Amino acid sequence: MKKLILLALVSLFGLSTAWAQTGSLTVTVLGGLDQTPVAGAWVRADGDGHGHNRPHFEGPTDVNGQITFADIPAVEYHVMAGVPPMPPVHGEVEVLEGETATLTLTLPFFEPAPRIAVMPDHDVHFGPVGVGTTFTRMVRVMNLGTLDLNVSIAVTGDAFGLASDAEFTLTPDPMGSNAEVLVTFSPTAIGPYEGLMTITSNDPEHGTIELELDGLGAEIITGGLSVDVVVTDSNGVTTPVDSARVRVSFIRDHGGPRPHHIRGLTDENGNLTIDALPVGIYNVNASKRGVGFASEVIEITEGQTAFVTLSLIPGDGPGGPGHGHHFEIVELAGTVSVSNPDTANPERVLYQLDVDADGVMDYRLNFGPPDYVPPSGAERPANGDAITVTGALMSHGEPPMVHVHTLNGELWWDPRGGRDGEHGGDAGGRAEGFNVENILIWTEVSGTVTDIDVYGSAFYGLDTDNNGTADFVIDLGDNFDLDNPLLPVEGERVTVVGGVLEGAPEALNAEWIIAYEINLNFFRMPGDTDGLNPIDGSTDVTPTPSPIVVSHLVATNYPNPFNPTTNIQFSTPITGLVNLTVFDVLGRQVATLVNENLTAGTYTAQFDAASLPSGMYMYRLTLDNQQIVNRMLLLK
Numbered sequence: 001m002k003k004l005i006l007l008a009l010v011s012l013f014g015l016s017t018a019w020a021q022t023g024s025l026t027v028t029v030l031g032g033l034d035q036t037p038v039a040g041a042w043v044r045a046d047g048d049g050h051g052h053n054r055p056h057f058e059g060p061t062d063v064n065g066q067i068t069f070a071d072i073p074a075v076e077y078h079v080m081a082g083v084p085p086m087p088p089v090h091g092e093v094e095v096l097e098g099e100t101a102t103l104t105l106t107l108p109f110f111e112p113a114p115r116i117a118v119m120p121d122h123d124v125h126f127g128p129v130g131v132g133t134t135f136t137r138m139v140r141v142m143n144l145g146t147l148d149l150n151v152s153i154a155v156t157g158d159a160f161g162l163a164s165d166a167e168f169t170l171t172p173d174p175m176g177s178n179a180e181v182l183v184t185f186s187p188t189a190i191g192p193y194e195g196l197m198t199i200t201s202n203d204p205e206h207g208t209i210e211l212e213l214d215g216l217g218a219e220i221i222t223g224g225l226s227v228d229v230v231v232t233d234s235n236g237v238t239t240p241v242d243s244a245r246v247r248v249s250f251i252r253d254h255g256g257p258r259p260h261h262i263r264g265l266t267d268e269n270g271n272l273t274i275d276a277l278p279v280g281i282y283n284v285n286a287s288k289r290g291v292g293f294a295s296e297v298i299e300i301t302e303g304q305t306a307f308v309t310l311s312l313i314p315g316d317g318p319g320g321p322g323h324g325h326h327f328e329i330v331e332l333a334g335t336v337s338v339s340n341p342d343t344a345n346p347e348r349v350l351y352q353l354d355v356d357a358d359g360v361m362d363y364r365l366n367f368g369p370p371d372y373v374p375p376s377g378a379e380r381p382a383n384g385d386a387i388t389v390t391g392a393l394m395s396h397g398e399p400p401m402v403h404v405h406t407l408n409g410e411l412w413w414d415p416r417g418g419r420d421g422e423h424g425g426d427a428g429g430r431a432e433g434f435n436v437e438n439i440l441i442w443t444e445v446s447g448t449v450t451d452i453d454v455y456g457s458a459f460y461g462l463d464t465d466n467n468g469t470a471d472f473v474i475d476l477g478d479n480f481d482l483d484n485p486l487l488p489v490e491g492e493r494v495t496v497v498g499g500v501l502e503g504a505p506e507a508l509n510a511e512w513i514i515a516y517e518i519n520l521n522f523f524r525m526p527g528d529t530d531g532l533n534p535i536d537g538s539t540d541v542t543p544t545p546s547p548i549v550v551s552h553l554v555a556t557n558y559p560n561p562f563n564p565t566t567n568i569q570f571s572t573p574i575t576g577l578v579n580l581t582v583f584d585v586l587g588r589q590v591a592t593l594v595n596e597n598l599t600a601g602t603y604t605a606q607f608d609a610a611s612l613p614s615g616m617y618m619y620r621l622t623l624d625n626q627q628i629v630n631r632m633l634l635l636k
Contacts, residue, residue, distance in 0.1 A: 021074040021097040025057075029065045029081045031107040037065025038107060040146055040172060041083050047075045059627045068100075070624075071574075081105045083146055114172075115145030116203040118211070120359075122384060124197065126185040126215030127357060130278075133220070134186040136163060138359030139211065141199065142178040143170035150202045151179070157195020159187050160213050187217025222276040224305030229270045229286045229294070231312050240270025241312060244288040247400070249332055249355045249362065250280060283330045285393055286310045287400075293393055295330050330402060331390045337361055338383040351381070352399065353389070365389065366403040367412065378410040401497075401517070403442075426529050427501045427514060430475065433534030440499030440514065445472060449488040452510060460488060461510065462496060472496075475514045476523065477531030487518075487556075494519050554628075555621045557607070561633040564610040568593065570621050570628075571602040580605055582619045590617070609634045 029041040040060050047055035057069045061081075074097045082088030093103040119140045129135040143149035149170040155162045163182035170177045187193060195213035229244040248262040264272045266286070277300050285295035292312035300306055334355035352361035367380055381387050389412075391404040404412045431438035445464055452461035452470040461470025474488070474496055488494045497517035514532065516524050555570035572578055580594035590612060593605040609617070614634050621628045 022071045023074045023095040023097055024068060024070045024100040025072060025077065025079075025093065025095050026066060026068045026100055026102050027061070027079055027081065028102070028104045029061050029107065030104060031065075031083075031112075035106065037061075037063070038083065038112075038146075039063045039065060041065065041081050041107070043067050043079065043081045045069060045072075045077045045079045047073055047077050057626070079103055079105070081107075083107065112146045114143055114147045114149035114170075114201065114203050116149055116151070116199075116201045116206050116209070117142040117144050118199060118209055120211075120384065123212040123214065124183060125357075126213070128216045128218035129185055129187055130220035131187050131190060131217050134184050135215075136358065137183050137185070139181045139183060139197070140178050140359075141170070141181055143172060145203070146172045148172065152200045153181055154198045154200075155183060155195060155213070156198075157193065157213060159193045159215070159217070160185055160195035160197075183213065185213070185215040187215065190217050190219060192216050221279050221302045223279055223300040223302055225274045225277050225282075225284070225298070225300060226305055226307045227266070227272045227284060227286065228307075228309045229266050229272075229288075229312065230309060231291060238311070240266075240268075241286075241288055241291060242266055242268045242270055244270065244286045244291070244312070246272045246284065246286045247362075248274065248277070249283045249285075249330075250334075283332055284308055284310070285330055286312065287393075288312060295393060297331055329390060329405070330393050331388070332363060332402065333388040334362070334386070336365070336381045336383065336385050336387050338381065353387070353402075361399055363399050364401045365391075366401055374407075374410070374412045376411040378407050378412055381407070426532075427499070428529030428532030429534040430501060430512070430514070430532045434501070434512075436501065440501055442498075443500050443513065444495065444497045445513065446493070446495040447471065449474075449490050449492045449494055451490060462494070462513075470510050472500075472511050472513045474498075475512060475532070478533055555619070555630060557619070557630065557632050561635045562609075563635050564612075565606055565608050566632060567604050567606050568619055568621075569602065569604045572598055572600055572623055574623070575599045576624050579622045580619060582607055582617055584612075584615065584617055593619075607632075 025045060027043050027045070029038045029043065030036060031038040038061060042058065042060055044058040045056070055073045055075065055077075057072060059067050059069075061067045072095060074095050076092065076094045078090065078092055080088040080090045089105045089107060091103050091105050093101050095101045119142070124137055124139065126135055126137060141151055149172075151168055151170065153162060153164075153166045161184045163184050164180065168179055170179060183197060185193070193213075193215045197211040197213055199209040199211070200207060201209075225248065227246055227248075229241045229246065230238040231241055232238045244266045246264050246266060248264075262274065262277075264274075266272050279300050279302055281297065281299050283295060283297050285293065287293045294310035294312045296308055296310060298306050298308050332353060332355055334353045335357065337350075337352045337354065339350050339352075351365040351367060353363040353365055354360060355362045388408055389402065389404050390406045391402040391413075393400060393402055406412055427438050427440055445462060447462040447464035450461040450463050450468075450470045452459050452473055460474040460476065462472040462474055463469060464471045475498075476487070495518075496513060496515050498513040498515040501512045501514065514524070555568060557566045557568040559566060568580065570578075570580065576597065578594050578596065578598045580592070581589055582591040582593065584590055591607060593607060594603075607619070612634060616631055616633055618629055618631050621630075
């Protein structure tokens, strides 16, 4: 058992006073015509309210298909339940003081079974790969069902191989469980190669899936690249920038091997040198948080070293955040991934771009609000399409965000003479509620997290000049998950990328920013208006602090990514049996950090992964009927 450090005790009395009237809610989930109880269905109950004051509870059903949320605020709730990949069912219920409300939701077509999904679900193309080298592609295998999925992988064909486990089991998970299967291509001679990847499982409907493999052995022709990153002051004096993040993204070649997407940091002299890079056209961009962006398109030729100097330009002009905003323009080419990561809200679409055909997404693409139609009539790409885009590099995050200007040579968005910052997403009902035009200005701001009262609801504020007053309202929406580890903590220093809604109530004495990114981690896609409902109230608003009350499980870990240790901090609202367990991406348990009765309070448990390989891990915190599952990344 890792040592638990008691940080603070939160009394039950202190929690109960946050809600004067409480009751309980029992949700039963049934499936199919025979009304069979569904175990492991994920249930989410969202109560009436705005911002941090909106009660929210979620968790899985037990073996009887039930889950009970005890001592919750006595308000009306919108409840949804589902088992991926089926869409969830919804219901409404009112919880009365001192009573237990009941709600039964029925999944219309439900049969407990494993359900396999493979991405990509088409043939795997390696393209030209240098003779004597190895190129790896990733195939993701997912279990979207409710029973264990047993998987066996076989790869045949000269030069093709498997660099991961050939057999594994994926346990069911409300958010879907998955494994990354690594397929290698190692040509020994110039010429075409063919192979076959066979995936067998106990999925009753898709017991065998075959993916054809093909690649081309090619001669490697290389050149060099030397990148210098500098800043230039008002007197024209340049200074090298150390630890700037440099990305070298392949655009197009001359028929040779397709290189990997390359990332690196500049040295103390502001330089990053790559000795051998396959010939072709590349986009080279550099950034450093708080300093700026820079980008240039270069060509690598045989036996020559290309020299490029990137002078970082600040993201905000002299008019302050959001005014005179300037973004570096990039040109990128690759394969687009189109997905719906939120099964509860399938209308949310995520566009990402893989520029080096390794199965890892290198950029996120912002095509604007869902209803935006470009003047050229161009259509949004489909999953798997090969595309070329130009656009504005708008984010420091990983992967970075690019707002698309042209798609395959057709106009998508007119940056209007460099004023691209005006296309900052969609404010949804916020603009309607404030009676202002729905125009957002893309911006990046840093400061200290505070609280600010907006019409009686507590919101996060951001103090950018350390004068004790919030200069920005950080709008995370009305229904964000209080368990989200990206949520800031009062007093924490954070950087927020988002869209500023011009014309927010003057009485706030603060600008209104809809957050898309917090400390390099994506929180919301631009154009996603879910939870951005009108906020009602008078203009008599004062920026006075209002405490944020935690009424259920909260957990986060820091640092993340980590190597080799990270601290998992969690808060429990009541006394009970607490279990904190860590799993790998295959669902295998690797550590149990806590399994004991704890009183209400805040604790920290340390996870030591010194003996584990790099990769994504998940930790699950449970207490009675509440559960949290968060992810953390080990990088060695």
